[in-house]
Amino acid sequence: MQVIFGAERDELDDDAVLAAYPWPEEGPWVRAMMVTTLDGAAAGPDGLSGSISSSVDKTVFDAVRRHADAVLVGAGTIRAEGYGALRAKDADAEARRAQGQAQAPVIAIVSPSLDLPWDSELFTGSTEPPLVLTTRAPDEAALARAREARATVVQSDSDDLPPRFLVDTLVQRGLRRIVCEGGPRLLEAVARAGLVDEADITVSPMFAGHAHVTRTEGLDHVVGFDLVHVLTAEGFLMCRYVRP
Template identity: 35%
Template sequence: MRTLLGDTSYTWPAGPWVRATMVSTADGSAHGPDGLSGTINNATDKELFNRLRDTADVILVGGGTARAEGYGPVTTPIVVVAHGFPADLAWATVVSGEPRSIITGMYEDGYQHIHVEGGPHLLTDLLTAGVVDELCVTYTPALVGGSYGRITAGPDLSVGLTLASLAEDDGTLFARWLVNR
């Protein structure tokens, strides 16, 4: 058993960096029967998720995920990719546009460490645009069956990954993947 809070492998590198974080069950589902990723994570995943969120300059999340998961204000600034999400959110900045332009704009606004929290469509768009540097996936020791979505959704992808670290805590696996360019 290994605790991740003291693990330096999650330290942000110098300069601009996009880190996407997702959770999956052992059978590949990105959410539980209620359609929420929050129902498949556990205390250890939440601990790491909060650490990554707290050390980022900004959180980037898709409107569908923000709506479904009940997002609200936190200490780290949040940018919501609109796609039909209401633009009157006092606690978030709402953007729309091509993924590469969104990331470039965030860098220009001074955000160097961008933490992408989903959803699957946004992750696919960002991977397709070639702007994700790192993908962190928590694999929880659960099976949900059914035909639930995966951590990516949309058009086919062909993205290579290199394993940077793998840790385990009480049956939960934490994989850090670097995106091959």
């Protein structure tokens, strides 16, 4: 992997990639991590992001997560992508403990419906019990099922899940380094609430043939971010943007 803007080294290994994605020493910080095609699609024809990603993009994806406290994801992504258990490598777990973090990041799933794969490895095998963020009054049977699973269910006090509630819930639990891995619906809400501090965006050198649907709602004004670096390998661009 090569740096074409923003860092001193030309070739990057896993630890150098990790060093290219530092977290601030203190305070909440929300990173948006996404891969997009040239025509703006978030998934390939199979409905999965893997088909528009690559091993180098995966290297960045892993690095961005390695010292996160929480991985914030929408239920649609969990259902589509079949997330596995969230664990850390031994060396990372040790480094995390040394700096006062939990051994591995906590997965935090946004789901009003509570239609989630409760028997999957994500719930049974993740180091930290998953957090599930839901509304005041989800379906009773779904709530009962969620409570049986190895998960901590947190309910908002309304029928919505405002992005500010999502981020505050994590921060109140000491989870201040947050990677929001999407999907598009969740990321749109978090961006619209002005809560994105950093965007780690991979531009995948391909067309998917389906793009964003034009929307009428959005921010009143576009928000500019500063480009910190661009990593490139195999035609992929991995960009790190930070709020000025």
